Amino acid sequence: MKYVAIIRQVPDGESKIKVDGGKVSLEGATLILDQMDEYAVEQIIRLKEAAGGEAVVVAFGPERTEEAMRTALAMGADRGVLITAEGYVDPITQAAALAKVLAEEAPDVVFSGGQQADWDSQALGPAVAEALGWPSVTWTTAFELDGASAKATHDLDEGAEVVKVALPAIFTAQQGLNEPRYPTLPGIMKAKKKEIKKIDAAELGVSASKVEILEQQIMELERQGKIIDGSKEPAAAAAELIRLLHEEAKVL
Amino acid sequence: MILTFMDHDGTKLRKSALESVTRARKLAQTIGGEVVGLLVGPGAETVAQEAKKYVTKVYTVSGPDWQNYTAEKWALAAYAAAEAAGAKVVITPASRSGRSWSPRLAFKLNAALLEDTLDSWAEGEKVFASKYSFLNRVLEKQAASFPAVISVKPNTTPLAEPAGEGAVAALSVELGEVENKVEVLEKISESGGKVALTEAEVVVTGGRGMGSAEAFGMIEELADLLGGAVGATRAVIDAGWRPYGEQIGQTGKTVQPNVYFALALSGAVQHQAGMNKSKVVVAVNKDPDAPVFKESDYGVVGDIHQVLPVMIEEVKKLKNA
Ligand SMILES: Cc1cc2nc3c(=O)[nH]c(=O)nc-3n(C[C@H](O)[C@H](O)[C@H](O)COP(=O)(O)OP(=O)(O)OC[C@H]3O[C@@H](n4cnc5c(N)ncnc54)[C@H](O)[C@@H]3O)c2cc1C
Ligand SMILES: Nc1ncnc2c1ncn2[C@@H]1O[C@H](COP(=O)(O)O)[C@@H](O)[C@H]1O
Numbered sequence: 001m002k003y004v005a006i007i008r009q010v011p012d013g014e015s016k017i018k019v020d021g022g023k024v025s026l027e028g029a030t031l032i033l034d035q036m037d038e039y040a041v042e043q044i045i046r047l048k049e050a051a052g053g054e055a056v057v058v059a060f061g062p063e064r065t066e067e068a069m070r071t072a073l074a075m076g077a078d079r080g081v082l083i084t085a086e087g088y089v090d091p092i093t094q095a096a097a098l099a100k101v102l103a104e105e106a107p108d109v110v111f112s113g114g115q116q117a118d119w120d121s122q123a124l125g126p127a128v129a130e131a132l133g134w135p136s137v138t139w140t141t142a143f144e145l146d147g148a149s150a151k152a153t154h155d156l157d158e159g160a161e162v163v164k165v166a167l168p169a170i171f172t173a174q175q176g177l178n179e180p181r182y183p184t185l186p187g188i189m190k191a192k193k194k195e196i197k198k199i200d201a202a203e204l205g206v207s208a209s210k211v212e213i214l215e216q217q218i219m220e221l222e223r224q225g226k227i228i229d230g231s232k233e234p235a236a237a238a239a240e241l242i243r244l245l246h247e248e249a250k251v252l
Numbered sequence: 253m254i255l256t257f258m259d260h261d262g263t264k265l266r267k268s269a270l271e272s273v274t275r276a277r278k279l280a281q282t283i284g285g286e287v288v289g290l291l292v293g294p295g296a297e298t299v300a301q302e303a304k305k306y307v308t309k310v311y312t313v314s315g316p317d318w319q320n321y322t323a324e325k326w327a328l329a330a331y332a333a334a335e336a337a338g339a340k341v342v343i344t345p346a347s348r349s350g351r352s353w354s355p356r357l358a359f360k361l362n363a364a365l366l367e368d369t370l371d372s373w374a375e376g377e378k379v380f381a382s383k384y385s386f387l388n389r390v391l392e393k394q395a396a397s398f399p400a401v402i403s404v405k406p407n408t409t410p411l412a413e414p415a416g417e418g419a420v421a422a423l424s425v426e427l428g429e430v431e432n433k434v435e436v437l438e439k440i441s442e443s444g445g446k447v448a449l450t451e452a453e454v455v456v457t458g459g460r461g462m463g464s465a466e467a468f469g470m471i472e473e474l475a476d477l478l479g480g481a482v483g484a485t486r487a488v489i490d491a492g493w494r495p496y497g498e499q500i501g502q503t504g505k506t507v508q509p510n511v512y513f514a515l516a517l518s519g520a521v522q523h524q525a526g527m528n529k530s531k532v533v534v535a536v537n538k539d540p541d542a543p544v545f546k547e548s549d550y551g552v553v554g555d556i557h558q559v560l561p562v563m564i565e566e567v568k569k570l571k572n573a
Pocket of ligand 2: 086088119
């Protein structure tokens with residue numbers, strides 16, 4: 001069987017965000033394999049380890065995405081295919097291009113992260129599935145192969161459900177699906193030699209993005225930071241806290 | 253025409269349906285055309301009697317094929333309704349399910365997808381929307397051409413008022429191949445708290461530092477006293493102390509209460525993504541260097557087991573005063 005993870009490179013959530021000329025600037029930010037995509041990569045590696053076959057990572061993004069792809073290869077994926085395009089391209093437009101690559105790769109199971117840590121988008125997995133005419137399951141917390149289908153548990157608006165899905169299909173990962181491994185040193189060395197095939201998005205017929213980002217501004221609220229030291233007299237500190245919330249903040 | 257998907261529970265409309273109607277009406281004022289609704293699944297005919305008060309026409313899609321939600325089916329129903337209505341815009345809820353089928357719909361319609369939007373408006377031949385990005389830390393403005401699918405972030409838009417008496421039309425939609433590829437085997441339901449987390453004015457969240465499931469008795473007590481809801485961090489869910497539905501953060505729920513209590517939790521960026529728009533944030537943590545203090549208005553450095561019981565007693569005193 002063949003397994004694919006669709007990944008992206010995003011800024012590390014821990015790093016500060018800068019806005020330059022009304023747009024987020026990633027200059028100086030630490031860029032990582034999206035942590036939600038790590039679950040996807042881990043899952044396809046586990047599937048390959050359990051049943052054999054091939055684990056392939058696929059991405060749509062700028063050239064630098066190769067670094068995130070190397071991380072996935074260091075974790076244990078076999079090879080990568082990167083569709084290159086600079087600048088913002090919306091997930092629906094990306095999906096059309098990714099579907100062309102996936103149609104050619106013809107995997108049985110595809111995983112992707114549940115939500116992207118930069119665009120806060122959840123659209124890519126379902127959109128690629130639609131482009132291929134495949135079913136999609138979002139927020140997957142448990143996955144099991146079962147012949148030509150798979151059994152998956154996934155989160156709904158409230159609660160969860162278990163579904164049986166005919167393959168090929170696309171699943172997006174939720175936390176709890178697995179515990180992603182860290183790349184090992186030998187893994188990192190091996191990853192350097194693994195193949196990453198690059199395809200220019202234009203060759204796949206990608207025209208302009210359907211969505212344009214006009215301006216961005218940082219929305220982190222200023223907090224007051226009135227912190228009371230209660231390490232010595234916790235009861236007095238607790239009482240003072242409630243007094244402040246009542247009298248000053250007027251929220252109680 | 254603007255099509256608005258109206259989410260319901262089988263007997264009545266959900267709040268998100270009325271938020272969507274508000275958005276649809278706003279767009280209709282600039283781009284013209286009528287606002288039509290869509291109800292899918294069991295109970296659609298019943299709910300149509302309520303729904304038709306908000307739109308000029310309600311399409312219903314129901315029957316044996318439509319008993320269980322799947323993203324494939326809901327996207328297909330919305331596509332059929334959008335075609336029937338000649339919709340230029342489709343408004344959908346940015347609930348977990350809404351965000352799972354809206355991309356499929358956008359692809360079918362070759363439309364732009366404006367996802368999880370706070371607001372949306374039109375000018376000339378363009379449609380605009382605002383949304384958060386970068387783990388809820390950035391506010392951005394997006395633009396697209398028509399047709400567009402716009403998903404509405406829950407609890408951000410005023411609820412529509414009834415405005416007349418529209419028509420009801422049953423739409424018959426035949427399933428294709430892909431719609432038969434997902435079979436629902438089992439539902440795992442989760443009883444919600446007394447107050448809906450995403451709508452609560454007060455949220456009391458406990459983290460791993462609470463130490464045990466039992467210690468959440470104190471969290472519940474404070475939430476009850478304040479008419480609020482209980483929240484939890486991922487670490488707490490993973491420990492099995494609280495149900496998944498209480499998780500707040502990037503992969504859980506997003507809340508925006510008047511006051512948010514962050515108790516014995518570190519304040520990881522993925523947790524912040526679900527609560528950083530709260531009006532007042534209050535933290536208790538024994539570690540003065542915990543990141544959560546940088547994101548708080550008020551806080552106490554101290555042991556939760558010593559601080560929280562006194563907080564509860566003080567709140568009781570206030571309530572009795
Ligand atoms: C892709 C991804 C998505 C994620 N999504 C989410 C999400 O949606 N929501 C979420 O919550 N997390 C999420 N996480 C996990 C997140 O990174 C953190 O691991 C998690 O939030 C930590 O939970 P915590 O603060 O309860 O635990 P910890 O980080 O362990 O913090 C416990 C805190 O309690 C304090 N403490 C301990 N004992 C006491 C005491 N007696 N009195 C007072 N204070 C005490 C400690 O000082 C510490 O600060 C995600 C992670 C990833 C990688
Ligand atoms: N979440 C986002 N929302 C809007 N624009 C983004 C987002 N992430 C990246 N961009 C923008 O897309 C452009 C190209 O980014 P890059 O991914 O670095 O090539 C830059 O102008 C970024 O600011």
